[in-house]
Amino acid sequence: MSGRRIGVYVCQCGGNISDHVSVEDVVAAVQEEPDVVVARTAMFTCSDATQQEIIKDIEEQKLDGIVVASCSPKLHTFTFREMSKRAGLNPYEYTQVNIREQCSWTHTDDKAGATEKAARLVRAGIARTRLTEPLEPIVVQTVPRVVVIGGGIAGLRAALGSAEIGLPVFLVEKGARLGGWVGEFDGMYPHGKNGRQLMNALVARVRRHPGIKVFLNAEVVEKSGSFGNYEVAIRVKRDSAETQAETVAETVRVQAGSVIVATGFDAYPVSDGEFGYGLEGVLTLPEFKRLVDAAAGPLEFDGRPVRSIVYIYCVGSRQPEGNQYCSRYCCTAAVHASLLVTARGAQSGGEEGRAAGGAVRPRAAGGPPRQYHLYRDIRSYGKYELLYNESREKGALYLRFPDDDPPVVERAAAAGAGGSGYRLTVTTRDLLTGGEELTIPADLVVLVTGMVPRENDELVKVLKLPVGNDGFFNEIHPKLRPVETVVDGVFICGACQSPKNSAEAVTSGLAAVTQSAAMLKRGFAELDPLIAVVDAEKCEWCGACLAACPYEAPRQVEVDGKAVAFIDKATCKGCGGCVPVCPTDAIDLQGYTDAQIRAMIAGLLQELTLCRA
Amino acid sequence: MAGTEGFSPKILVFSTNNISDPGIDLAASSHMHYSPDVVVISLPCTSGIKPGWVLYAVQQGFDGVFIAADGEECAYLPDCSRRTAKIMADAQALLQGQGHDPKRVKMAAICSVCAEPFTNYMHEFSRMLADMGPAGGSSAGPSPAPSGTGAA
Numbered sequence: 095m096s097g098r099r100i101g102v103y104v105c106q107c108g109g110n111i112s113d114h115v116s117v118e119d120v121v122a123a124v125q126e127e128p129d130v131v132v133a134r135t136a137m138f139t140c141s142d143a144t145q146q147e148i149i150k151d152i153e154e155q156k157l158d159g160i161v162v163a164s165c166s167p168k169l170h171t172f173t174f175r176e177m178s179k180r181a182g183l184n185p186y187e188y189t190q191v192n193i194r195e196q197c198s199w200t201h202t203d204d205k206a207g208a209t210e211k212a213a214r215l216v217r218a219g220i221a222r223t224r225l226t227e228p229l230e231p232i233v234v235q236t237v238p239r240v241v242v243i244g245g246g247i248a249g250l251r252a253a254l255g256s257a258e259i260g261l262p263v264f265l266v267e268k269g270a271r272l273g274g275w276v277g278e279f280d281g282m283y284p285h286g287k288n289g290r291q292l293m294n295a296l297v298a299r300v301r302r303h304p305g306i307k308v309f310l311n312a313e314v315v316e317k318s319g320s321f322g323n324y325e326v327a328i329r330v331k332r333d334s335a336e337t338q339a340e341t342v343a344e345t346v347r348v349q350a351g352s353v354i355v356a357t358g359f360d361a362y363p364v365s366d367g368e369f370g371y372g373l374e375g376v377l378t379l380p381e382f383k384r385l386v387d388a389a390a391g392p393l394e395f396d397g398r399p400v401r402s403i404v405y406i407y408c409v410g411s412r413q414p415e416g417n418q419y420c421s422r423y424c425c426t427a428a429v430h431a432s433l434l435v436t437a438r439g440a441q442s443g444g445e446e447g448r449a450a451g452g453a454v455r456p457r458a459a460g461g462p463p464r465q466y467h468l469y470r471d472i473r474s475y476g477k478y479e480l481l482y483n484e485s486r487e488k489g490a491l492y493l494r495f496p497d498d499d500p501p502v503v504e505r506a507a508a509a510g511a512g513g514s515g516y517r518l519t520v521t522t523r524d525l526l527t528g529g530e531e532l533t534i535p536a537d538l539v540v541l542v543t544g545m546v547p548r549e550n551d552e553l554v555k556v557l558k559l560p561v562g563n564d565g566f567f568n569e570i571h572p573k574l575r576p577v578e579t580v581v582d583g584v585f586i587c588g589a590c591q592s593p594k595n596s597a598e599a600v601t602s603g604l605a606a607v608t609q610s611a612a613m614l615k616r617g618f619a620e621l622d623p624l625i626a627v628v629d630a631e632k633c634e635w636c637g638a639c640l641a642a643c644p645y646e647a648p649r650q651v652e653v654d655g656k657a658v659a660f661i662d663k664a665t666c667k668g669c670g671g672c673v674p675v676c677p678t679d680a681i682d683l684q685g686y687t688d689a690q691i692r693a694m695i696a697g698l699l700q701e702l703t704l705c706r707a
Numbered sequence: 708m709a710g711t712e713g714f715s716p717k718i719l720v721f722s723t724n725n726i727s728d729p730g731i732d733l734a735a736s737s738h739m740h741y742s743p744d745v746v747v748i749s750l751p752c753t754s755g756i757k758p759g760w761v762l763y764a765v766q767q768g769f770d771g772v773f774i775a776a777d778g779e780e781c782a783y784l785p786d787c788s789r790r791t792a793k794i795m796a797d798a799q800a801l802l803q804g805q806g807h808d809p810k811r812v813k814m815a816a817i818c819s820v821c822a823e824p825f826t827n828y829m830h831e832f833s834r835m836l837a838d839m840g841p842a843g844g845s846s847a848g849p850s851p852a853p854s855g856t857g858a859a
Contacts, residue, residue: 166728166729166732167724167728167749168728168729168732192732192747192749194735195731195732195735195736196731196732196735196746196747197743199735199736199738200734200735200739200740200741201740201743202738202740203740204743207742207743207744208743210743211743211744211746214746215746218746218748558780558782560729560819561820562820563820568819580725580729580819581782624751642790644784644785667783668751669751669752669754669755669781669783669784670750670751670752670754670755670756671752671754671755671783671784671787671790673755673757674754674755674756674757674758674794674797683750683751683755686750686751686755688757688760691748691757691760692760692763694748695719695748695760695763695764695767695769696767698719698746698769699717699767699768699769
C-alpha cells in the first residue's frame with residue numbers, strides 16, 4: 095500500500111460503454127485493490143450530478159487521487175481537472191482511462207473480452223495514480239493579437255468580432271479581394287438578402303476598423319514561437335512598381351496569440367461527361383446561380399428563353415466512392431435558386447399562367463419555366479422546409495430517382511426538329527410513380543453540387559492542422575470543443591471545417607472569436623506542467639539532453655558544486671525526447687515518469703478475477 | 708496457423724496523445740475491431756519511450772509491443788521518426804540480449820486518421836505473434852537466431 099486514497103469512477107456512458115462492458119464487474123475487479131477507497135459506476139460521469147457526487151467523495155473520503163474510466167482523454171480531461179480543482183484536489187492527481195473509444199466501441203463483438211480489458215485498463219490507471227504528484231500549471235503570457243486566415247464571411251466576421259472587443263487583427267486573404275463566395279451572390283436564402291450588398295457592408299466595416307490590418311494576395315508561410323506568442327510570417331505578393339507585369343513578394347512577420355483559420359471551401363469539381371457536363375446547357379449549381387443572379391427578368395440562356403430546367407441533386411455527394419458526406423446546403427440552395435427563377439419569370443409573363451387558376455402554373459410560353467427536381471433525398475432541414483413547400487406549391491415537380499440508377503443527360507436528338515428546340519433530354523426513373531421511366535426535355539440541366547475542401551497543403555504543413563478523412567479540418571470535439579484544434583491557440587471556423595451555409599459559417603466564426611478572446615483577454619494561458627525534470631543526484635552533466643532538444647530547454651547549472659542539467663519550464667514542450675538519451679536515467683517526464691509507465695505495464699498484466707456471466 | 712491453440716497474443720501499444728491516439732480512437736468510431744488483448748498507453752511523443760520499457764513489458768507478460776509513431780507529423784520533433792527508429796533498434800537489442808525475438812517489437816507511423824491502417828497492423832501483428840507463440844515473460848528460452856535487428 096502506498097497510503098494513497100483513490101476514488102475510481104467507471105462510466106456507463108448511457109450504454110455506450112455499459113452495452114459492451116460489464117461496468118459492475120469492472121468495479122468488482124478493482125474495488126479491493128490497495129489504496130482504492132471508493133469504486134463505483136455512474137450513468138454519465140461527466141454529468142453535473144455525478145461530478146457533484148465525486149466532489150462530495152473527494153471531500154468526505156479525503157481522496158487524494160481519482161481515476162475516471164470513460165471516454166477518450168481528448169474529451170473530458172479538462173472537465174475532470176476543473177472538477178478536481180473545485181473539490182480542492184490538485185488536477186494532476188486525476189487519471190483518465192479510455193474505456194470507450196479504446197475498449198467498448200472497438201470490442202462490441204466480445205463483451206467478456208472488453209470487460210476484462212476495461213478492468214486491466216482501470217488497474218493501470220490506479221497504478222499510475224498511486225504515483226501522481228501535485229503539479230502547478232505553467233503560466234505563459236499571451237500576445238493580445240489575432241491572425242485570421244481567409245476573407246470570406248466567416249473570416250471577416252471573426253476579424254471584426256475580435257477587433258471590436260479590442261484585439262487587433264491581421265487578416266490574411268489569399269485572393270485579390272475580400273468577400274469570398276457570399277460576395278458573389280445576389281439573392282440568398284432564407285430572407286432573399288443580397289449577398290453582394292451584405293458583404294460590401296461587412297468589408298467596409300472591416301476596412302474602416304483601425305484594429306484590422308488586411309493583407310491581400312497573401313499567405314501564411316511560417317509559424318514559430320510558442321503557444322501564446324506565435325511569430326507568423328505572411329508572404330504578400332505585390333505588383334512591382336517598375337514593371338506592372340511582374341509581381342514581387344515580401345514577407346511580413348507579426349506576433350500573435352492566436353490564429354483563426356477560415357479558409358472556406360471549393361465547389362465540387364464536376365468531371366467532363368459526368369451527368370452530361372460539357373454539353374451546352376449543363377451547368378453546376380454555382381454556374382447556375384451566377385446565371386440567375388445576372389438575369390433581370392425571365393431566365394435566358396445563350397440568348398434564348400429558358401422553358402424547362404431539370405435539377406439533378408447529390409452530384410458528387412453521398413457517393414460510396416469519393417465524397418461520402420452530404421453538403422447539406424445544396425438542396426436548399428437549389429430550391430431557393432429555382433424559386434428565384436419562378437419569381438423572375440412571373441414578373442413579366444405570368445399573367446396568362448395566373449389566370450388559369452390562382453397559383454402560378456409553370457407555362458412554357460411567357461411564364462416561368464417548367465422545373466423538374468430529380469433527387470435522392472431532399473434535406474431542406476429546419477426552417478428551409480418552407481422553401482421546399484413553396485417550390486412545390488408553385489408547381490415544381492419532384493421526382494425521386496434510385497441511388498443505383500441515376501438520371502442520364504443527353505443532347506436532344508435533332509434539336510429543333512419537330513419544333514421543340516430543346517437542347518437536352520434527361521432520362522430518369524421516378525420511384526414515386528412506381529419506377530416509371532421518363533424522358534424530360536430541357537433547356538438547362540443544373541447539377542446540384544456540394545462543397546469540397548480546399549487544397550491547402552502548405553497551410554496544413556505550416557500550422558500542423560489536423561485534416562479529417564474527408565479532407566476538411568478537424569476540431570477537437572464536434573459538440574464540446576467545436577472550433578479548437580489539437581494545436582493550442584489555432585482555431586478553425588466556417589466551411590474549411592465541414593460544409594456549412596453562410597449563417598452556420600458566421601456562427602462558428604464568432605465561436606472562434608469567443609474561444610480565442612477568452613484566452614487572449616486574460617493576458618495569460620495555463621499550460622500543462624507535464625514537462626521534463628532532472629534528478630540532480632543522478633545527473634552527471636554530459637550535454638546529451640541539450641543535444642536532443644531542438645528548443646534548447648536544458649541548460650547546465652551548478653548544484654552543490656556539481657554540474658547538472660536544469661530544464662527551463664516555459665521552454666520545455668514536454669515531448670520527453672531527452673528522457674531515453676540520458677545515460678544515467680536522470681530525466682523523467684512529469685505525468686509519464688519511468689515509475690508510472692512501469693507500474694501501468696505491471697497493472698495491465700496482473701492476475702485478474704472477474705465473475706463472468 | 709497459431710503457434711499455440713487458442714492463444715491470443717497480448718500486445719502493448721505506445722501511442723501519442725495528439726496524433727496516433729486519435730487515430731486509434733477513430734478506429735472505434737469507424738466501427739473497426741481488433742483483439743481486446745491489445746492495450747494502449749499514450750505518451751506525448753514516441754521519441755520519449757525508454758527502450759527498457761519494451762523489455763519490461765515483454766518480461767512482465769506482453770507478447771509484443773507496437774510503437775504507433777507520429778512519422779512526419781510529430782509536432783514536437785522534426786526528426787521524430789529517426790529518433791523512434793533508434794529507440795526501436797535499442798529495444799530490439801535489449802530483447803535479443805534477454806533471449807527474446809526482436810520481432811516482438813514493431814513500429815509504424817499512425818496518423819490521426821489512420822484508423823484502418825492501425826486495425827490492419829493489429830491484425831497482422833496478432834497473427835505474427837500467434838505464430839511465434841507466447842513470449843514467456845522473463846523466463847524466455849535460448850536466444851533465437853538474429854534476424855537483422857540493426858541494433859547497436
